[in-house]
Amino acid sequence: PTTATVLFCSVYIRKIRNMPKNFPPGPPTFPILGNLLNLSLENPLGEFERLYGNVYSLYLGPNPAVIINGLNAIKEAIVTKGHDFAGRPQDLLVNHVSDRKGVILADYGQSWKEHRRFALMTLRNFGMGKNSMENRIHGEINFIIKSLEGSIGIPQVMFHNASSNIICQVLFGTRFDYDDTFIKTMVHCFTENAKLANGPWSMLYDSLPIIRSLPLPFKKAFKNAEIVQALVHSILAEHKETRVPGEPRDFLDCYLDEMDKRKDDSNFSEDQLIMYSLDLHFAGTDTTSNTLLTGFFYLMNYPEIQERCQQEIDKVLEGKEFVCFEDRHNMPYMQAVIHEVQRIANTVPLSVFHCTIKDTEIMGYSIPKGTMIIENLTSLLKEEGQWKFPKEFNPENFLNDIFVTFR
16 A cells, blocks of 8 residues: 555656646645545535636646636637547546447547447438437327326436437337336436446546545446446347348447448447447436426426417417427527526536647647546536526527527
């Protein structure tokens, strides 16, 4: 332990000394802990933006991170210099839980490019943005209505089940009953891991490598990952037995066809496919269901907004059972409410962490290659001067003077 501590301290001191003189400012650091003691659970970034500006630095243990706030700085990072900031840190809890496979948390490189291109093409072919996806959503709405008519459910679980089922149909070609073991287990593990990934134990795991082997709560995330991987592996085994090469039924079949074409290409493998599917499943479930939950919460608390939405929907429906995606052009207020729900829900407040792939600059500060970048989306979504009502739920934030939705 003594040797490990000395080594840890030496790495920490070396990193601080190697920072450029024009590195973003930040609070004083503590040995080993960095700025961990400066962070609170309720509001981890606290007053740092006010004290140090839109771009500042923190040390999470021995690791420097640059936090970016506000429209101008975030736009420079992810739009103007998007390539420079396109990497992903690879030594976090979420990377280790996924065994550094999948695409959402993958580092920028050839494998990431190929898998991203494959996903965009395949998901588009299986209905994303098309009528077939709309039909799946309408079908799931019917199941939600029947579920609500039959019993009183837990909204969070209901929305997770519905969101999960829509993406399951694309990935696995299957819809599951809400009481099916597969979907109940997947939703439970996803929900639990999301809480762990956004909680204090994840921060400690990321910041203090010395504790990673200890039997602490973050170990549950690895167990959950094993459970859901086993579930997808069983579906994959069934697909391999029943598929007809060249006639894909869903995302899994498409990936297996791609593996056949590439033969020995190690970038495309069954292990990668399992984690890739879980990536897409989680991304298509957690943020969607949490946004829906937030939307219903605010509509319940603002009945006048709910009534106005209902009036616009009734006017557009004109006897139809469901609205369709094209109807959005005639529903400016409803669109404004949806956008405002997404703004206020703020489901990924610190975005997915990025990493610089080369030495670069932002807002005049020097950022070395390999620096972790945290984009504080909360600062953007509630920035004074960018919104009419930055601190409150108000659809007028997305409506101009002639009642047209804008983004």
